[in-house]
Amino acid sequence: MLTLTVPDMTCGHCVGVISGILTGLDPDCELNFELASRKVSISSTLPREDIVEALSDAGYSCE
Template sequence: MHEFQLPDMTCGHCAGMVSQTLQMTDPQSKVQVDMANRTVTVQSTEDRATLAEALTEAGYPPA
């Protein structure tokens, strides 16, 4: 399981884009978004670097 701090995730639209990005990277992943803390937790078989790269490319670089 991976947790990312995403300071640029500021609204519901952002949260949706983050979830969609992670689902496209690993369709089998389970994603939990915590808007209050601006974090996302991902259960995935992909490695952390791959997930972080996908988030960065989508405009939500992990802190």
Template sequence: MSKFNVPDMSCGHCVAAIEKAVATVDADAVLSFDLEARTVDVSSRLSEPELAELLDKEGYPNTLAG
């Protein structure tokens, strides 16, 4: 499981956009969002750098959390 800080993630639309982007490349990925903390946990076959790049391309700059 990888955890990302996503400071620009603030609403349900953001969540849906991120879910859709990840699902297009890994339909089996499991995502868990914390809008208040602006973090997303991702369990995926994709590597952390691949996930980070995917979030960036979707318009959500991010950093790896802890």
């Protein structure tokens, strides 16, 4: 389980975009969003760096 903080994830639209990116990379990933704290928990075989890069490319930098 990987937990990322995505400061620019501010609304349900962002959650939808990020969800689409991650399930596009790994259809079997399990995601849990905590919008209030800007956190995404990701259960996936993808390397962390690939996830961070894909989200950054879409304008969502991660911490």
